[in-house]
Amino acid sequence: MKIRIILTLVAGLLAGLGPGVASAEDWRIKLFPDETDKSMQNLMTPVGAAIQIGGGVSDFTNDRMRDRTEPAGSWQVRAVIGTRSVIAGELAYVGTAQDITALGLDRDTTLVRNGLEAAVRFNLPIVRDEWTLEPFAFVGIGWARYDLINDDFNTSDVRENDDVGVVPLGGGFSVSYQNFMVDTRLTYRPTFDEDLLRGGGGSDNWAVTGALGYQF
DSSP states (O other), rough: OOOHHHHHHHHHHHHGGGGTTOOGOOOOOOOSTTTTSGGGGTTSSSOOOOOOEEEOEEOOOOOOEEEEHHEEEEEEEEEEOTSSEEEEEEEEEEEEEEEETTBBBBBTTTTEEEEEEEEEEEEEEEEEETEEEEEEEEEEEEEEEEEEEEOOOOOSSBBBBEEEOOOOEEEEEEEEEEEEEEEEEEEOOOESSOSBBOOOOOOEEEEEEEEEEEEO
């Protein structure tokens, strides 16, 4: 009953996108891909694969880091295998950049993060004709490198660079039509082995992002 209500609401939101898109009765959960489905006919892979490019906003959760930084702009490139199956794999490059201020640090300094992440993703594909709606959750492991750039001097408690381990986890929602898709997600990244601030201070962070993708 709850699933039918959710599908009805989503179908109503999609009503203006095209003829027949809003009929909730024709939407169905498809846990395993079927080559006879219209949603699969434009894809070259049996489970669906995609390349996504996007961005968003990110920030630290630790008070010591937030006191020294502004929210970050975030960008990402992600490869997904299994967009049309219940279990998928993801490999992503994730970057951020944000202003940082601290006593003894050049005011023009920017804190830049670059990292790689791999994740297992759990999908709930809901299909109708060439449309797919897909809530998902994910958890993974990764590495990130923080660097201070544009700093001519630094006698502060912020180190010039730091390599940290990350555990990306979260959830999101994607909408796809034929080969094209839109992906939105909320990610929380607990970190370990971090040492960016002298005297301690975690690098845990969150991000809200969106991406455009192409499936094949």
